[in-house]
Amino acid sequence: MSLAEIFRNEGKEEGIEKGKEALANTAVALITKFVAPISEDLEDKLRQQEISTLESLIKQVDEFQNLEEIKQYLK
Numbered sequence: 523m524s525l526a527e528i529f530r531n532e533g534k535e536e537g538i539e540k541g542k543e544a545l546a547n548t549a550v551a552l553i554t555k556f557v558a559p560i561s562e563d564l565e566d567k568l569r570q571q572e573i574s575t576l577e578s579l580i581k582q583v584d585e586f587q588n589l590e591e592i593k594q595y596l597k
Contacts, residue, residue, distance in 0.1 A: 545576040
């Protein structure tokens with residue numbers, strides 16, 4: 523693997539992590555706005571989710587009635 527490929531892969535991984543962090547931040551903000559303020563434990567759990575899970579949660583956040591439903595969704 524060339525040096526350029528190594529740097530490209532590192533950049534790609536860094537971009538994915540930044541995108542995942544942004545999605546988690548958005549999910550936290552939307553849950554707080556539409557459902558209820560969240561605990562640190564739930565925030566940590568959100569930050570551990572896959573990108574696809576975060577995207578799906580964000581799309582349907584207004585359908586959740588309480589934090590328990592969100593916790594069940596994340597299992």
